[in-house]
Amino acid sequence: MIKTGLACRIGRMAGDSGPERVLVAASFVNRVGNGLFNAASALYFTFVVGLPAVQVGAALTLAGVMGLCAGIPGGHLADRRGARTIMTVALAVQALSMAALVLVESWTAFTIIATIDQIAAAAGGAAWGALVVRVGGERPALFRARLRTFVNLGVILGTVGAGAALAADTRGAYVMLILGNAASFALCAALLLLLPRYPVLPAPPQQRRWIAFADRPFLTFTALYGAMGLQYPVVSLLLPIWISEHTEAPRWTVAALFAVNSAFCVVMQTRIGSRIESPYDGGRAFRIAGLLFLVSCPMMALAAYAPVWAAAGLVLVAIFVHSLGEVWESSACFALGFGLAPDHAQGQYQGVLGLGFNAGQALAPAILTTVVLGLGTTGWLLLALFFAALGAAGPSLARWGMRTRPQPGVAAEVTG
Known part of the structure; x- marks a missing residue:
């Protein structure tokens, strides 16, 4: 009875409709993975892979700059092809790129994979925003607040999990964190398939594209x-x-x-x-x-x-x-x-x-x-x-x- 009541309470907190709960669950899973990865990524590439900290920073900076260029076209594509579709594709790309990081042995490979990941993240982030609006329904502010609550909770839980790996300080522990993040992207993409296929909203005639x-x-x-x-x-x-x-x-x-x-x-x-x-x-x-x-x-x-x-x-x-x-x-x-x-x-x-x-x-x-x-x-x-x-x-x-x-x-x- 207690477990059932707790489950019902969490369900009410997560949203008032099925699509809301799906997007909350998908975002929560994804952020748990982010928490796992972000807390230990720099240590993995410097201490385990053996890349100098300067090279790690340069690779991440270059990847971040390239990612900045992808958000706007990715968002426009989401408007014209469907936010769920673009976000799902972006998550799948991130799952593959994240898993590929465990094979990295050079700065060049790390830079290429990190760039692919950041481009997909930027495009997926813009599509996520469009999807939140469609799912939010009649009270979007309430839904977005609930969504951010679970996102923050996911990061906290992921960071706690990362602490165990940092304490172990072995290559296997770090690899598990990276693969856990990759799995979170894949599971998030799978959960999004449970959402309705929202129709694309037409733009007013003669309106400029950008x-x-x-x-x-x-x-x-x-x-x-x-x-x-x-x-x-x-x-x-x-x-x-x-x-x-x-x-x-x-x-x-x-x-x-x-x-x-x-x-x-x-x-x-x-x-x-x-x-x-x-x-x-x-x-x-x-x-x-x-x-x-x-x-x-x-x-x-x-x-x-x-x-x-x-x-x-x-x-x-x-x-x-x-x-x-x-x-x-x-x-x-x-x-x-x-x-x-x-x-x-x-x-x-x-x-x-x-x-x-x-x-x-x-x-x-x-x-x-x-x-x-x-x-x-x-x-x-x-x-x-x-x-x-x-x-x-x-x-x-x-x-x-x-x-x-x-x-x-x-x-x-x-x-x-």
Whole structure:
């Protein structure tokens, strides 16, 4: 009875319809695999394969740049050929490329395989965005919040599994992580076959093919989204270095901040995200996120001036506030990113949005480590003001975007 009740509760959390549960399950499985791989990939290629760290970084950078070019055409293809089809093909390619990594013995082979994987990931990511819109139904905000909750949970479980392999520190353990990730791609692709074959939505006549590039409000939002995305490496890169080099907080604080960040996002995403449905809601949520980052960044800086336990407590409170901002920010980006895009071009728009976000993530390490760490406390305060200024633009951006969307009557007339 208890197990049945728990299963029913998880089922309700996963979605209100069969397609919603399928996409949640597929995304969860895929992210468990990602968690397995991401936590140990660099160690495998440096310590087991024997590639210098510089070569590993160069290969991943080159692969990432090539992947940036694939998201927009991949999304457009999803709009015209079906998001489920393109995403399934992309996952199959990733399953094969990931499995091939266990055969890598040279930098050239690693670069080629990693590039294929990143191209497929970019195309599949844009198709995933279009598929989420079709599956989301009448309450897309609630579905997207639930989806992100399970995605975060999947990454956590995968990372825990990777910890066992890291403790073993053998070639066989690392290979199992890579093959586990490959299997997650394959299983995810198989699960997507259970989804309905959603019909392709026709574009209005005489509309230009690359409509997203003429949408100035959306391009502006893409730039803001990429810039606000610097908040993710604050947790994964900047704060661990700051704690280790500039504070008296014990080293276990680094592990604790990851746990607090992940757990809080899992717990709060559905509760907050389900209320942010329209682009107007998204604009206000974007502003709230900026204000929360305005509070969290100075608290992280102040930890450098506090004694041991006060520093640890200050960091944990700061990461709590920062995680709250992350939930508001991700919910805002869901509402604006999907809400401003026309239904027939969701894949193309998500490809553009992914390009902006990934470009920001590529620049983030250099910006955060040189500007913020280089300036110390002043750098943290400038970062806080930067996030607040970005967030303040959210409501006016939402109003601008909605003013320039086709009105329902006009849209019906054009497509009629």
